[in-house]
Amino acid sequence: MALQDVSGFQDTPIHTSLSSLSTSSSPPTRRPFPLSHGTTTLAFVFQGGVIAAADTRASCSGLVACPSAQKILPIHSHLLVTTSGSGADCMLWERILAREIRLYQLRHGRRLSITGSAKLLSHMLHPFKGTDVCVAATLCGWDVEELFYVCSDGTRLQGELFSVGSGSPYAYGVLDGEVRWSLNEEEAISLAREAVYRATHRDAYSGNCVDLFHITAQGYCRRDREDLREEYHRKRERKDAGSHATSLVLTLGVGKRRSVEREKIQRGGVKWHGVE
Amino acid sequence: MEYLIGIQGQDFVLVAADNVAAHSIVKMKQDQDKMFKLSDKILLLCVGEAGDTVQFAEYIQKNIQLYKMRNGYELSPTAAANFTRKNLADYLRSRTPYHVNLLLAGFDETDGPGLYYMDHLSALAKAPFAAHGHGAYLTLSILDRYYRPDLTRDEAVDLLKKCIEELNHRFILNLPSFSVRLIDKDGTHDLEKLIPVGSK
Numbered sequence: 001m002a003l004q005d006v007s008g009f010q011d012t013p014i015h016t017s018l019s020s021l022s023t024s025s026s027p028p029t030r031r032p033f034p035l036s037h038g039t040t041t042l043a044f045v046f047q048g049g050v051i052a053a054a055d056t057r058a059s060c061s062g063l064v065a066c067p068s069a070q071k072i073l074p075i076h077s078h079l080l081v082t083t084s085g086s087g088a089d090c091m092l093w094e095r096i097l098a099r100e101i102r103l104y105q106l107r108h109g110r111r112l113s114i115t116g117s118a119k120l121l122s123h124m125l126h127p128f129k130g131t132d133v134c135v136a137a138t139l140c141g142w143d144v145e146e147l148f149y150v151c152s153d154g155t156r157l158q159g160e161l162f163s164v165g166s167g168s169p170y171a172y173g174v175l176d177g178e179v180r181w182s183l184n185e186e187e188a189i190s191l192a193r194e195a196v197y198r199a200t201h202r203d204a205y206s207g208n209c210v211d212l213f214h215i216t217a218q219g220y221c222r223r224d225r226e227d228l229r230e231e232y233h234r235k236r237e238r239k240d241a242g243s244h245a246t247s248l249v250l251t252l253g254v255g256k257r258r259s260v261e262r263e264k265i266q267r268g269g270v271k272w273h274g275v276e
Numbered sequence: 277m278e279y280l281i282g283i284q285g286q287d288f289v290l291v292a293a294d295n296v297a298a299h300s301i302v303k304m305k306q307d308q309d310k311m312f313k314l315s316d317k318i319l320l321l322c323v324g325e326a327g328d329t330v331q332f333a334e335y336i337q338k339n340i341q342l343y344k345m346r347n348g349y350e351l352s353p354t355a356a357a358n359f360t361r362k363n364l365a366d367y368l369r370s371r372t373p374y375h376v377n378l379l380l381a382g383f384d385e386t387d388g389p390g391l392y393y394m395d396h397l398s399a400l401a402k403a404p405f406a407a408h409g410h411g412a413y414l415t416l417s418i419l420d421r422y423y424r425p426d427l428t429r430d431e432a433v434d435l436l437k438k439c440i441e442e443l444n445h446r447f448i449l450n451l452p453s454f455s456v457r458l459i460d461k462d463g464t465h466d467l468e469k470l471i472p473v474g475s476k
Contacts, residue, residue, distance in 0.1 A: 122327070129327060130372065149304060154327005157297055157305045169302060 038205020040167030040196055041071055041082040042175065043140045045147055045160045046183045049216040050140045052080050053192035055167070055200050056209040056225065058087055067208040068225075075101060077219040079114065079141040084165040085134035085152065093135050097121050114141045115158070118148035122156040129154055136164045142215050167199030167206040174198050189214065189223070197231050278323040279411035279451060280310070281439060282379045283432045284391040284404050286425070288460040289381040290432045291391075292440075292470065293321050294409075294451040309455055314340045315350045316463045317383040320360070323408055324376035324396060332374045336360050353382025357392040357400060364398035377408040383459045407439075414446050415439040429458065437470065444472035 041054040058069035071083045075098045083090035100120055104112045112120070118139050125135060135152040149157045149164065161179055163171040174195040183191065193210055200206040212223040277298060282291045297305035312320045312333040318340075322333040336359070344350045351359065357380045367373050373396075380392040393406040405419045422435050433456075440454060456467040 126327065126331060151299075151326065153325070154331055155297070155299065155304075156327075156330060157308070159305050162304065172302060 038167070038203065039071060039084045039165035040163070040171055040199035040203060040206040041084050041138065041165050042161075042163040042168070042171050042192060042195055043082060043138045043147055044162075044175065044179050044188075044192070045181075046179070046188050047181050048183070048185045048188065049142065049214060050146050051188050051192045052082055052138070052140045052213040052215070053196050054082050054211050055196055055206040055228075056211060057200075057205065057207040059205045064207075070211065072211050072213055074213075074220060075117075076111070078111075078143070078215065079117065079139065080213055080215065080220055082138045082140065082164065084136040086132075089133050089135045089152070090137065093121070093125065094137070096124065100124070113145075114139055114143040114148055115145050118150050118156055118158075121150045122154065125150070125152045126154060128152065138162050138164060140213075140215060142217055142219075146215075163195070163199075165199075165206065167196075167203035170199040170202045171195040185214065193226065193231070197228050200228055201232070277410065277449060278310070279407070279409040279443065279454075280321045280323055280377070280379050281407040281412075281415065281419075281436065282321070282381050282391045282393075282403075282405060283419070283423070283427070283435060284381075284389050285427045285429065285432050287383075287389060288429060288432070288458055289383065289389045289391050290429070290436060290456070290458050291319060291321055291379060291381045292436055292454045292456045293323070294411075295453045295455060295469075296451060299326070306452060311455060311457060312337050313464065314356055314380075314382075315344070317459055317461075318351075318353050318356050319381050319457060319459060319464060321379040321381070321408075322376055323378075324374075328374045328376050332364070332376050333378075336363065339363075352384045352387070353380065353390045353392070354384070354387065356380060356382065357390075357394070357402075361394055361398050361400040364394065364396075368398055379406055379408060381459055383461060385461075389459070410449075411439075411443045411447055411451070414442055418442060433467070440470055440472055444474065 038059040039055060043050060043052040052072050054071040056068050056071065057064055058066040073081050073083065073094050075081055081094050083094065097117065097120065101112050101117055125133065133152045137150050139148045139150065140146065145158050147159055147162060149155065149159065149162045161175060163175065178191050189212055192212060196210045207228065209225045209227050211225055214221050279294045282289060291311065293310040295307050296303050297308040310321055310323060312322060314320050314337055320333055320336060322329045340351055340356055360378065360380060364374060375396050377396055378394040380394065383389050391403055391406060393401045393403045404425060405423050407415055418439050422438065427435065443451060452471065454470045456470055458465045458467055
């Protein structure tokens with residue numbers, strides 16, 4: 001995790017035995033310099049199109065190299081790519097992908113589908129597998145199949161919800177419970193913003209601002225970059241306002257036992273009971 | 277982390293694979309199909325390192341189809357298995373070996389059903405039943421105990437369900453669903469996905 005890396009914490013024996021179950025067999029080669037990897041990007045499909053969101057912090061081991069990087073790059077009016085991994089590799093490979101897609105369009109007279117673009121990127125990255133090239137991109141667009149995840153280790157997956165980067169587990173925690181097909185545009189955008197905010201709150205390598213893009217049949221539209229510090233202060237104020245109200249209620253209820261039963265049926269059918 | 281299983285009967289082969297595509301601790305996709313159709317009566321099940329699986333399986337798939345286009349007839353399951361093994365072995369001592377574990381299942385007009393087990397060191401063995409993955413450690417003894425060469429289709433599906441229930445019970449990782457297919461003289465049939473009780 002990010003905090004462990006920053007503070008130089010050593011892996012515990014339990015952690016190493018779990019990681020030995022993973023399928024990677026080749027020993028990692030030593031890098032002469034630290035590469036930047038940290039980010040939170042996400043994208044999901046809903047009835048109103050596709051939402052793509054990302055933070056703007058470019059980190060380089062313990063240092064914030066740039067607080068206003070752009071991690072979502074448009075390729076053409078109906079295709080965006082979100083970048084994660086090594087900043088330099090992503091910048092290069094996205095330009096190469098954009099060039100190849102444009103060449104295809106000029107040669108064949110029609111746009112390459114997103115499925116085709118994902119396959120093209122995946123096959124271009126394949127010769128570099130096993131080297132230090134680190135690119136994890138999600139291609140989002142308006143097409144029959146709208147969302148693809150492509151990684152430099154060769155993974156190519158089609159799906160409806162992806163989050164990539166060091167902050168992605170935190171973003172999944174927020175998105176998995178709330179993303180539905182029937183969201184309207186405002187709800188989807190605020191959900192994406194919330195997921196990036198929560199990830200930047202917990203992950204040291206994500207932060208600063210959030211970029212939000214929305215793709216529809218007419219093309220992509222970009223919202224203004226929003227500083228997540230404002231979001232943090234807004235939430236603090238709301239929490240402080242809320243806690244004043246509950247402290248009043250508690251003083252009234254002093255001396256009485258109250259049991260609170262809270263049922264929240266989630267996807268897995270888990271029932272929660274909270275007893276005071 | 278991933279799981280493949282194959283069971284050969286008198287005149288059919290039953291195969292199943294889990295549906296999870298994972299990346300370190302996160303399930304990126306829960307409906308991934310790990311079976312590749314090489315021809316009407318041959319399936320290749322492929323697990324292993326992230327990009328290698330799809331890359332290698334599609335390479336074999338396209339080459340099998342190319343053979344059919346060039347020669348006018350399809351490769352038999354035995355020939356396809358040996359072709360796959362040769363390709364895997366050729367890459368093994370190169371700078372870019374494919375780290376994949378495979379099951380190849382097929383039905384031949386003359387030889388009948390066949391199940392071939394292949395591992396990442398390109399060892400090939402024809403077997404009556406086989407499994408890949410950490411789940412194989414838990415389920416091979418069940419297959420040893422209950423397998424008979426004259427299993428009917430329903431009995432084979434029951435044996436498969438026994439194996440999946442054991443995984444659901446004992447395997448530390450949650451594998452929520454499994455794709456199941458059956459190959460016989462009429463081709464490849466999709467059976468209903470198996471979803472162990474208690475998982476979602």
